[in-house]
Amino acid sequence: MQQYGAAAYQSTAKTVESPREREAALLIKSAATLQSVRDNWPPDSEVLKGALTFNRKLWTIFMTSVTREDNALPAVVRQNIANLGIYILNETREILLDPVAPNRLDTLININRQLAQGLRAN
Template sequence: MSNAAQAYSRTSQITGNAREIEAQALLKAAKQLRDVQSNWAGPDAKMHKALLFNRRLWTIFMSAAEADTNPHSIEVRQNIANISIFVMHQTVDMQLAPDPSKLKPLIDINCQIAAGLAGRT
């Protein structure tokens, strides 16, 4: 095997496919949010960091859903956009009126979508 082939093989094993990467990112965001919820001491930097990471992740998903090059059906793309909008509204609500119970829907959505991406629905 050539050096290039070996390097590609190692890289592909490390990075995985796009669905796996998306699932892992969603689980990371869910874990951060769950940690904030479990260790609630009021709004703090950890909460804002977790919300920012989750919001950025869903902004990426929304942008991808809106892209003309997206291969998914309009229905799937619309569902992703609708979930993204809900996540954004829930995030703003959490920032304006912090309450750890408001994190549950965000955590649940991330875990459910991650399970679907990983084929564990």
Template sequence: MSYGANAYAKVSQTAMSPREAEAAVLIKAAARLQAVQADWENQKDVLADALNFNQKVWAIIAGAATEPDSPLPEPIKTSIAQLSVFVFRRMVDTLIEPNADKLTALISINHNIAAGLRT
């Protein structure tokens, strides 16, 4: 099992609801990205690890949300799929041309989706 999946599984085994667990994992991914962004000059070497963790989290979320048997309404499935494409493209773009400002959108998306899951 991958690191992202292991982290997701570990968080989901707590007393949290699945939505709370998803929110916690998104916050963890955002925190890793924020740490890199906040200390860009000293953290650039861990950028790939932070982006890789975020990618794994989003792969799990996108996969679960867009499965044919997902209980989500079709418009929500479509929105999550589109948002996932943006997230994946931004991560690749950031790896190709690293820039701390590119992380802002990823951090914001993770926080906003986590907030939505918690309400």
């Protein structure tokens, strides 16, 4: 019976959750996954790859969204998010090619956390 209640709660939470809240939750999830990899360094290469791939996919979605003509955000905000996304994709590639130090994940973790905090504040 408890599983049914949890499933019902999750279903309701998804329908009540705003897009901004969902984006913030996904950014926090990605930051937490990257933080776990950093905390357990050196990581299993598949765990590192999985965490970075999730983050890359998330940012690819953000970049696709902000570059659509029907996006309601101001042009300067859209451009800033796109530029940040390009930086994140490049940094992700560099870490995958040469994962030498855990502190290389710090920037990705901090950007995700700060953006999530901004989404939740508005």
